Amino acid sequence: MKFRNKFSTIILVFSVSLNAVANAEQSTQAQSPAKATNTNSNNSTAEWRTVDIEKMVLLTLPHGKVVIELAPQFSPKHVSQFINLTKSGHYNGNKFYRVIDGFVAQAGPEDGSSADREVPLLALEGEWSTDKNWSFTLVQNNDLFAEQTGFKDGFAIGHNPSENKAWLTHCPGIIAMARGNEADSGSSHFYITNGQAPRYLDRIMSIFGRVIYGMKHVQAITRTATIEGETEIPSSAHTAIISMKMMTDVAVEEQIHLAVKNTESELFANKLAERIKRDNAFFFKKPPQVLDVCQTPVLTKLIQK
Amino acid sequence: MKFRNKFSTIILVFSVSLNAVANAEQSTQAQSPAKATNTNSNNSTAEWRTVDIEKMVLLTLPHGKVVIELAPQFSPKHVSQFINLTKSGHYNGNKFYRVIDGFVAQAGPEDGSSADREVPLLALEGEWSTDKNWSFTLVQNNDLFAEQTGFKDGFAIGHNPSENKAWLTHCPGIIAMARGNEADSGSSHFYITNGQAPRYLDRIMSIFGRVIYGMKHVQAITRTATIEGETEIPSSAHTAIISMKMMTDVAVEEQIHLAVKNTESELFANKLAERIKRDNAFFFKKPPQVLDVCQTPVLTKLIQK
Numbered sequence: 001m002k003f004r005n006k007f008s009t010i011i012l013v014f015s016v017s018l019n020a021v022a023n024a025e026q027s028t029q030a031q032s033p034a035k036a037t038n039t040n041s042n043n044s045t046a047e048w049r050t051v052d053i054e055k056m057v058l059l060t061l062p063h064g065k066v067v068i069e070l071a072p073q074f075s076p077k078h079v080s081q082f083i084n085l086t087k088s089g090h091y092n093g094n095k096f097y098r099v100i101d102g103f104v105a106q107a108g109p110e111d112g113s114s115a116d117r118e119v120p121l122l123a124l125e126g127e128w129s130t131d132k133n134w135s136f137t138l139v140q141n142n143d144l145f146a147e148q149t150g151f152k153d154g155f156a157i158g159h160n161p162s163e164n165k166a167w168l169t170h171c172p173g174i175i176a177m178a179r180g181n182e183a184d185s186g187s188s189h190f191y192i193t194n195g196q197a198p199r200y201l202d203r204i205m206s207i208f209g210r211v212i213y214g215m216k217h218v219q220a221i222t223r224t225a226t227i228e229g230e231t232e233i234p235s236s237a238h239t240a241i242i243s244m245k246m247m248t249d250v251a252v253e254e255q256i257h258l259a260v261k262n263t264e265s266e267l268f269a270n271k272l273a274e275r276i277k278r279d280n281a282f283f284f285k286k287p288p289q290v291l292d293v294c295q296t297p298v299l300t301k302l303i304q305k
Numbered sequence: 306m307k308f309r310n311k312f313s314t315i316i317l318v319f320s321v322s323l324n325a326v327a328n329a330e331q332s333t334q335a336q337s338p339a340k341a342t343n344t345n346s347n348n349s350t351a352e353w354r355t356v357d358i359e360k361m362v363l364l365t366l367p368h369g370k371v372v373i374e375l376a377p378q379f380s381p382k383h384v385s386q387f388i389n390l391t392k393s394g395h396y397n398g399n400k401f402y403r404v405i406d407g408f409v410a411q412a413g414p415e416d417g418s419s420a421d422r423e424v425p426l427l428a429l430e431g432e433w434s435t436d437k438n439w440s441f442t443l444v445q446n447n448d449l450f451a452e453q454t455g456f457k458d459g460f461a462i463g464h465n466p467s468e469n470k471a472w473l474t475h476c477p478g479i480i481a482m483a484r485g486n487e488a489d490s491g492s493s494h495f496y497i498t499n500g501q502a503p504r505y506l507d508r509i510m511s512i513f514g515r516v517i518y519g520m521k522h523v524q525a526i527t528r529t530a531t532i533e534g535e536t537e538i539p540s541s542a543h544t545a546i547i548s549m550k551m552m553t554d555v556a557v558e559e560q561i562h563l564a565v566k567n568t569e570s571e572l573f574a575n576k577l578a579e580r581i582k583r584d585n586a587f588f589f590k591k592p593p594q595v596l597d598v599c600q601t602p603v604l605t606k607l608i609q610k
Contacts, residue, residue, distance in 0.1 A: 101521045102477060102602075144449050144595050172407060172501055181586045194524075196477050196501055196600040200583065200592040213532075216406045219499075219524040227518075229607030278505065281486045287505040290449050295501040297407075302534030 044266050048259040049154065050303065051212065056247035057086060058256065061239060064217030067247070067256050068175055070209040071155055074168055075125040078177055078186070078208035083246060085188050090115060091244035097235065100225040102196060105218060106178055107241060108189030119187040122177065125206040127167035130159065136166070137263050139272060139293045145169070145199040149293035151263035155210060156293045158202055168207035171197045171294035173215050176207040192218050197294040212300045213258055257303040272296070349571050353564040354459065355608065356517065361552035362391060363561065366544060369522035372552070372561050373480055375514040376460055379473055380430040383482055383491070383513035388551060390493050395420060396549035402540065405530040407501060410523060411483055412546060413494030424492040427482065430511040432472035435464065441471070442568050444577060444598045450474070450504040454598035456568035460515060461598045463507055473512035476502045476599035478520050481512040497523050502599040517565055517605045562608040577601070 051069050059066040072079040085091060090109065098106040109115040136152040136159065143149045146158030149169065156174075159166040168174065172193050177186035186206055211218060221239045226232055247255055261268055275296070276289050356374050364371040377384040390396060395414065403411040414420040441457040441464065448454045451463030454474065461479075464471040473479065477498050482491035491511055516523060526544045531537055552560055566573055580601070581594050 101524065140449070142449075144445070144447075144597065145593055181589065183589050196597065198600055199597065200600075202592065204588065204590050204592065216528045219406065223521045227605050227607060229609065283509065284486065284488050285509050287507065287509065288450055292449065292501065292504065295503055295505075300532055302532060304534065 044264065046262050046265055047267050048301065049262040049264075050257075050259045053247050053255070053257070056212075056256075056258070057082075057209070058243075058245050058247050058250050059214075060242040060245075061217050061221065062242060063220055063239075064214055065256065066214035066217050067212055067258060068209045069154070069212045069258075069260070071153070071168065071207070073153060074128065074155065075206055075208035077122055078125050078206045081120065081122055081188075082177075082190075082208060085119065086244050086246055087249065090119070090188060091241050094241045094244075095235070095238040096221050096241070097224060097238055098191075099194075099221050099223045099239070101194070101223050103194065103198060104191040105194050105221045105239075106189065106191040108178065116188070121184060122186045122206065124179075124183040124186070124204075125208070126183075126203045127165045130161075130164050130166050134166070137269055137272070139296055140291050143293065145202060149291075151268075151293070151296075151298065154212075154260045154263050154298050156296075156298075158199075158293075165203075167203045169197070169293065170199050170201050170205070170207065171210075173211040173218070174207045175209045175211065176201075176205045179205065194218055194221075199294075212260055213256060213302075255305070257305050258300050259303055260300050261298045263298055349569065351567050351570055352572050353606065354567040355562075355564045358552050358560070358562070361517075361561075361563070362387075362514070363548075363550050363552050363555050364519075365547040365550075366522050366526065367547060368525055368544075369519055370561065371519035371522050372517055372563060373514045374459070374517045374563075374565070376458070376473065376512070378458060379433065379460070380511055380513035382427055383430055383511045386425065386427055386493075387482075387495075387513060390424065391549050391551055392554065395424070395493060396546050399546045399549075400540065400543040401526050401546070402529060402543055403496075404499075404526050404528045404544070406499070406528050408499065408503060409496040410499050410526045410544075411494065411496040413483065421493070426489060427491045427511065429484075429488040429491070429509075430513070431488075431508045432470045435466075435469050435471050439471070442574055442577070444601055445596050448598065450507060454596075456573075456598070456601075456603065459517075459565045459568050459603050461601075461603075463504075463598075470508075472508045474502065474598065475504050475506050475510070475512065476515075478516040478523070479512045480514045480516065481506075481510045484510065499523055499526075504599075518561060518563055518607075560610070562610050563605050564608055565605050566603045568603055 055070045055072065057068040057070060059068060070079045070082065094107050094109055096105050096107045136150045136157060138148060138150045140149045147161055148159040150157055150159065156169045156171045157166050158169045170193055172195065175190055175192050178189040178191055179186035192211060222237055224233050224238060272291065276291055278286055360375045362373040362375060364373060375384045399412045399414055401410050401412045441455045441462060443453060444455045446453055452466055453464040455462055455464065461474045461476045462471050463474045475498055477500065480495055480497050483494040483496055484491035497516060527542055529538050529543055577596065581596055583591055
């Protein structure tokens with residue numbers, strides 16, 4: 001009985017949301033035509049895309065380092081403000097003051113402090129308009145929360161062709177701006193999703209990046225939410241941000257260089273088509289031929305410079 | 306600008322998968338008829354169900370305590386064997402040897418050891434047959450992976466009326482038996498899901514319980530999976546199980562007593578109906594009126610004895 005090896009198979013082939021699992025990648029080549037449509041003709045052969053260092057943020061926590069890839073192509077104003085705040089040192093020392101297992105880890109400056117009050121408000125960037133020339137890598141039609149799901153530039157998206165709208169979707173590990181009740185009330189407080197995707201927040205929040213490295217450290221941020229009957233967590237125990245820096249501002253020897261799977265490649269589309277078929281012997285009975293975009297990995301690898 | 310307070314609203318009202326969030330519970334009463342159907346008439350008024358101590362397992366990790374509620378009503382043979390193994394000390398000292406962020410934490414005895422080889426194989430308990438008298442609390446029709454989703458006795462389930470089949474579904478925090486390629490090849494190695502629900506495993510694995518307390522400690526189990534370019538994690542660094550005990554075998558002063566939301570109550574059904582409407586002012590635009598069963602909390606509270 002080799003459960004370890006046997007069950008490995010499934011992990012090797014089919015794991016995992018997020019990104020911390022390059023060794024979970026299947027090495028076999030695709031053997032079937034892709035079901036995905038609309039893939040970009042750009043970069044259609046490259047398996048990996050090197051992440052632009054100017055789009056990477058290094059979030060240093062007491063227990064480890066986290067790298068975020070920003071998405072200026074989808075949420076330019078939020079990214080621009082986040083970069084300005086990061087460069088100004090706004091987030092250094094901030095606490096993760098609302099951390100709920102299975103939902104979000106949220107951080108920001110002390111409520112009502114001058115650092116908090118002086119940040120300009122941002123107009124919501126929850127979705128964008130598409131036209132017939134717009135393309136993406138299709139994952140699933142008739143998803144519960146969207147007419148279509150897929151990937152664009154490594155980011156999980158929803159797409160409603162009937163509305164000509166697309167949006168970044170709340171899969172685990174996205175970073176988005178918190179806000180008040182008004183649509184255009186975000187400024188600097190942000191959250192990172194840490195559990196089952198809260199997709200009811202899609203289109204009404206501004207997602208502006210995703211964790212591409214160190215998600216395990218996000219998962220280890222001290223929870224602030226307690227259950228009935230439990231002792232409250234004192235604010236002194238909240239996890240602090242040691243530093244938030246643009247990767248370009250990190251000393252060269254401490255920079256982390258990363259590549260992620262090129263979701264615009266034919267290879268990636270082929271892998272999706274393979275994944276949905278579950279041809280591995282482990283599947284003595286085939287599951288429904290559907291994919292949850294948030295449970296479809298876009299792997300990361302470290303690059304030595 | 307009170308993002309903290311404002312964004313709290315959404316958490317207070319709408320969070321969270323799993324269980325560690327009693328303070329995320331909305332206190333207002335339901336104001337609309339429930340959409341859920343088929344709720345049991347038993348216990349229809351009790352908001353909480355005290356978890357039977359004989360069904361609770363205390364998993365002690367180096368960094369914290371985890372409580373699992375077993376589900377003998379759904380997977381009697383797996384529960385029976387798991388209890389026997391637990392009582393015999395089988396799991397004490399086992400390592401979590403395969404831990405992948407966003408997927409599973411898997412543990413068991415050393416591969417090929419006598420402890421491993423001597424455990425009887427189990428027949429799969431991946432689903433059960435339903436009849437017209439079978440009832441559950443409906444969450445969603447036409448879910449991506451099931452004709453219906455819902456809850457039964459606090460457990461998230463899928464249900465296909467067209468097949469008269471129902472099953473426990475792979476939401477975050479379930480415990481299931483690992484197996485080889487053969488359906489009936491599970492024995493003692495188990496996994497706990499720690500990320501976006503891998504629901505393609507539904508019906509072909511045997512889920513036999515769920516974490517009702519301490520999921521944050523499951524999330525902090527050392528990952529064994531690395532990405533390309535990263536240093537391997539030595540097995541000496543794998544998280545060990547300090548002890549696995551039936552709660553009845555734990556010294557009285559160290560027992561943890563818990564109650565969970567009574568998913569068979571009218572109150573719970575009403576909350577689901579409320580949740581789907583998103584009436585809170587935070588939702589300046591309403592999301593689709595659908596619910597992901599794995600992102601629908603069944604809260605836990607501590608009981609002092």
